[in-house]
Every structure is written in structure tokens, then in C-alpha cells.
Amino acid sequence: MSQFFMHEKNDLINEAIEGILLSTPWRNLRRLDLGDDIRVVVRSDWDKSRVALISGGGSGHEPAHAGFVGKGMLTAAVCGDIFASPSVEAVLNAIINVTGDAGCLLIVKNYTGDRLNFGLAAEKAKNLGYHVELVMVEDDIALPENPQPRGLAGTALVHKIAGYAAEHGHSLQEVKALAQRAIESVFSIGLAFATCHLPGEKREARVAPGHSELGMGIHGEPGVITLDTQDSGKITALMTDKLAQALPDGKLALLLINNLGGFSQLELALLTREVLRTPLAARITHLIGPATLVSALDMKGFSLSVLALEEPFLLALQAPVQVQGWVAPYEFAPINLQTAEKVSSALDFDPSENDEVAGWITRVTQTLIDLESELNALDAKVGDGDTGSTFAAGAKRIQRALQEKQLPLNELPTLIALIGEQLAGAMGGSSGVLMSILFTSAGQHLEEGSSLPEALMQGLERMKHYGGAQPGDRTLIDALQPALEKLVAGESLTAAAQAAAQGAEATAQMNSAKAGRSAYLNQQSLDGVKDPGAYAVEKVFQVMAG
Numbered sequence: 001m002s003q004f005f006m007h008e009k010n011d012l013i014n015e016a017i018e019g020i021l022l023s024t025p026w027r028n029l030r031r032l033d034l035g036d037d038i039r040v041v042v043r044s045d046w047d048k049s050r051v052a053l054i055s056g057g058g059s060g061h062e063p064a065h066a067g068f069v070g071k072g073m074l075t076a077a078v079c080g081d082i083f084a085s086p087s088v089e090a091v092l093n094a095i096i097n098v099t100g101d102a103g104c105l106l107i108v109k110n111y112t113g114d115r116l117n118f119g120l121a122a123e124k125a126k127n128l129g130y131h132v133e134l135v136m137v138e139d140d141i142a143l144p145e146n147p148q149p150r151g152l153a154g155t156a157l158v159h160k161i162a163g164y165a166a167e168h169g170h171s172l173q174e175v176k177a178l179a180q181r182a183i184e185s186v187f188s189i190g191l192a193f194a195t196c197h198l199p200g201e202k203r204e205a206r207v208a209p210g211h212s213e214l215g216m217g218i219h220g221e222p223g224v225i226t227l228d229t230q231d232s233g234k235i236t237a238l239m240t241d242k243l244a245q246a247l248p249d250g251k252l253a254l255l256l257i258n259n260l261g262g263f264s265q266l267e268l269a270l271l272t273r274e275v276l277r278t279p280l281a282a283r284i285t286h287l288i289g290p291a292t293l294v295s296a297l298d299m300k301g302f303s304l305s306v307l308a309l310e311e312p313f314l315l316a317l318q319a320p321v322q323v324q325g326w327v328a329p330y331e332f333a334p335i336n337l338q339t340a341e342k343v344s345s346a347l348d349f350d351p352s353e354n355d356e357v358a359g360w361i362t363r364v365t366q367t368l369i370d371l372e373s374e375l376n377a378l379d380a381k382v383g384d385g386d387t388g389s390t391f392a393a394g395a396k397r398i399q400r401a402l403q404e405k406q407l408p409l410n411e412l413p414t415l416i417a418l419i420g421e422q423l424a425g426a427m428g429g430s431s432g433v434l435m436s437i438l439f440t441s442a443g444q445h446l447e448e449g450s451s452l453p454e455a456l457m458q459g460l461e462r463m464k465h466y467g468g469a470q471p472g473d474r475t476l477i478d479a480l481q482p483a484l485e486k487l488v489a490g491e492s493l494t495a496a497a498q499a500a501a502q503g504a505e506a507t508a509q510m511n512s513a514k515a516g517r518s519a520y521l522n523q524q525s526l527d528g529v530k531d532p533g534a535y536a537v538e539k540v541f542q543v544m545a546g
Contacts (some may be wrong), residue, residue: 004199012199013039013059013081020066026322028070032097038090039079040097041066046075048100051166051175055107055159056091057114058083060196061218063325064156064294072321073163074107082199082297083219085113091121095130103131103172107158107179109151110138111219133176139188139305141246142215142224150217153258153294154186154305157317160326164316178312185308187246189239192260192301193230195220214238218260218296232274240280243306247283251308254317254329255280257289262300271302276332284332285309286317291327347418354409360544361402361409367543368395371536379532387532390431397426412452417443430467431533438463453487460484474510476533479503483541497538497545504538507531 006012014036021029021041032040046052055065056078065077076094080086095104106122108114115136122132139154140146162179170178193212197203204220207213212230215223229235247253257272268290276284286309294303307313317329368391375388398419401407408414420439424432442452442459450458460481469475471482482499486492508530530538 003197003203004201006199009199013079016059016062017041017066017079020062020324024070024324026070028322029066032093034090034093037087038093039086040076040090040094041069041079042076042094042098043069043071043074045071046098048098049102050100050169051102051172052076052095052098052100052104053107053159053162053166053175054078054091054094054098054104055155056080056086056094056118057109057111058085058219060297061294063292065159067325068156068159068163068323070321070323072167072319073159073323073326075104075166080113085111085117088117088120088124091118092124095121095125095132096128099125099130099132101131103133105162105166105172105175105179106132106134107155107162108134108136109155110136110148111150114151131172133172135176135179135183137183137186139183139186140190140215140217141187141242142189150221152188152190152218152305153256153303154183154188154307156293156326157186157254157256157288157305157307158182160321161313161316163321164319167319178316181310182307182313185248185310185313186305187243188256188303188305189214189242190216190218190260190301190303191223191227191235191239192216192296192299194262194300196261196297196299198297212301216299216301218294218299220296220299232270236271236274237278239304240275240278243304244280244283247306248308251283252285253283253306253308254286254288254314255284255332256293256305256307257287257291258294258303258305259290259292260299260301260303261292261295262298263290263302268302275304280306281332286314286329287332288317288327288329293325293327347414347421349408349411349414349418351406352408352410353405357409357412357415358402358407361398361407363543364540365395365399365402367540368392368536369399371539375532375536378530378535381529383532387431387536390427390429391536394423394427394432394435397422413443413446415443416446416455434463434467437466451488453484457481457484457488472510474507474531474534476531476537478507478510478531479534479537479541483537493541493545497541500534500538500541504530504534507534 028044030044052075054076055074058080060082068074069077075098078086078090078094106118108118122134125132137151137155137158138149140150140152158179161182162175165175165178191212191214194207195204212227213223214225272290372388372392376385379385379387416439420436424436438459441462442455445455445458469477471478479500482503483496486496486499
């Protein structure tokens, strides 16, 4: 089954061009009215007084080439079918409609179809009296023995450099000469983990899982070698070494990091980091990207381009333009860390003794430790079977600190806050964070003068706020809240224990859960089974009540 977003395959390119025309923020693009089979996107503000720049080729490389049409770059782009050169007729019509006395420069990538179709159109236009020149971008260095290097993302750099010269009124020969110098100064290499999805077709599984193909073409053509790795460090070391060898000695360079369509922003960020940790980085003064300039539909891959810099190149590349696809260069600078003050969450306290408080902590923690297997078995019916282990882990941490005399037993606000801090690390997952929120908030309210029941209730409110669960959602709150309400009202621990037991029992009759793993279970799975957290609260209050 195809994994390509479209309506009708035959209408895909024309409809996509409409989308480009509708989304340009400068409202400066039009399509020549020459029928559905001739797709030429042109500048609407063009007056033919300067050298016209025309590029194009198969569609599927967006934003190339229509995304580079506009002030400061291309005058027109001729769009073929997916990965297919536009017809001679389409290119010729583009030339005739945008070329004035200053002439026209065709910029094409070095593929057979583009060379032939654009070349023949150029000759026909010359016969009609137009001044036309053609340059071919051949920046691919992956296949060193290839007598016809392919054109890759370096094409966009040539567009920009030539576009600047044309926009500033240079002659056809001057524009061509500058474009040719740029072509001779740019070097690119690509790599992909997989080729692209073509409209209506499945992705070809040519590259084995865990492998990558160095030099895969932007139409999915086989590369020079298959690597048995997808390791970012190894891959970038290999590619940047080849680029460094291609750069003329002593030349500084601009680096273009180009997404071939399928790399995520996370991967592109890592790619940037890896490339700029290689020896090549010492020769890089400016960056473009990571960005998508010349893609291959959704190909899972990227390309790197380096341009040996000259002052005219940098001036041209930094000039503003009115095009959708261009990304401005910026100066490369190593990372500088900003001095910062690290805030520690560790509480500052002195251990202290209190036999009564120690007794309460011992009874509560031992109860949770003894319940581990029972709670796990209960949780296995309605969750992932680890509630007992989670509560026991927190209880063991607190009990160990008690045994090692590392608790401020005489400072209740600090003790409660410390318990919250300890539970976050010991219990893990959301349970630990939620219990930590309860105790941390309770400690703050104790410090402000609240009673212990009031502070715990206020802590529970914060836990509910951040956790999202409420009474009736089949969680430990169904047992804890009614128990605390009894204590806040001044009633005894026995009354609180009874309320906790009633709350826990109620969870067994609830038809659905609205929080935790139980939320994914149906009524039959939950029927008659107490929520493990609520049951743990019930047993804790039971032992506290004696």
C-alpha cells in the first residue's frame, strides 16, 4: 500500500504547485498559463531588464526548484514529473516568456534528462534569437571515478550566487562566469538509510536494516558503497574526511547540512553536532542549515556540501531574498557554556531523635514492606503488577535512613519534606513523583503553621492538581482523602482508618478507572478488585489506629 499523501496521482504535481503559489508570503509567484502539461513557475515582478535565471528538473526535490523562485534568486523554475526532467517544450516556453535583451542563464543538475532537454531548449531559443547560456552543477564527490558527477544540494548555492549577480545587473557572461566558479568550488556527498516512497508505490527495501548507503542519488540511484553501520560518529567522520580532501588546500568553507526529506529535527541536530566535532570544522566559517533545500521526497538521509569561500560568494549568499526555500547562512562559532548556579534539591538538616515519631515511621514503613507481595498480586489483576514493589522501595529507603539515624525526627516540617525528597528517588516513575509532591507540599504548609492533618490534606490537593486524579477515579485518593478529612475535622485515627477502609472498598465497586494503568482495562477486569494504592492506604491507617 502506498504511503504518500495525495488525491489523484496524475494531479499531484499541479496541485502541489498551486499550494506553493498560495503560500508564498510575498505574493510574487505565478504559473505560466500554458496548460496542465507545462509547469513553469515565474516571478510576477519580473521586467526582463536583467539576466533571467531558469532552473528546474524533476519534482520531488522541494523546495527546489520552485521554492527558489523570487527576487534575488531564480526568475523561473520548470517542473517535471516526479524525478523526471521537464520536456524541451516546457523549458523553451520558460525561456521565451522571461528572457529579454539581457539574456538567460540555465542552471541544471548534471543528469542526462536535464542536460539533454534543457540543452536542446537552449539551442532552439538561440535559433529564435535569444541569448542563452547553460551551466551544469556537478558537486557530487561520492563517485570519484564517475566522469559525469551528479548535481546535489550544491545546486541551491549556485542559484543564490548567480541570482545575486543577476539581481545586481551583471551581464550574462559575468553571471555565467560567477556561477561556473561556484560550481567548481562546491563539493557534496550524501548518505541514506533508505530510499524514498514514490507516489503509489512502496519504499524499496534495498538497504538492509542497520546499514546505510554512501552516495545514494537523489532519485534513489545506488551509491558507491553500503556501510554496515548507522552510527552517527562513524558516518560523519567518513563523509567529512572526503569533503576535506576535496576542498582546495588552505581554503575556508561554508557548510550546508541538507535534509533529504526523512530526517527528524532531532537527528539533524545530532548530525550538526557530529559534523562540527570533526577536523573539517576547523575550516568552516559559515553554516547553512540543517535544513531541507534539495530533497528526495522522504528519503531517510542527508547530504553535506562545502563551498570554498571567496568574498563574492559570501556577499551573494548573505544578501536577502524573497523566496520560500532559501535559508540564510550564519557564522559558525564553537559552543560557549554560560556560567550558572546549580540549585540543589537536597535539604539542609541535622539528624535528631524522637522515639514517638520513630515508632510511627517504623510501623508505617514495615507495613508497606510486608505488603509488597500482596499488593503486587492485587496490582497484577488491574495494572502492571509492581505497586507493592514501588511502595516497598520507598518504605525501605525511609526505614534505612531511620536505622542509620539520618532523619530530623524532632523537626516535623523538615522530616515531612525530606520524606518527599527521598520518595521521589526511591519509588521511581509517576508514583514516586506524586507522593513526593504530597509530602513536599505538606512540609511547606507545616512550616507555615498548619497542623499535620491540614498540611497532608493540602499536600493531597497539590498531588491531585498535578496528577489529575480525583475521588471516584479509582486511585489511592479514594481512601486517602476521606481518611484525612476525618483527621482535619478533629476525629480520631480510628475514624480515619474506618473511612480509609470504606474508600478502598468502594474502589472495588467502581466500573472504570480514570487514572493509571487501570484506566486501560474494562469493567470485567476491575469488578470486585480493590485499587492497590487505596488498599495500601487502608492498611497503613489500620496499623496507625492500632
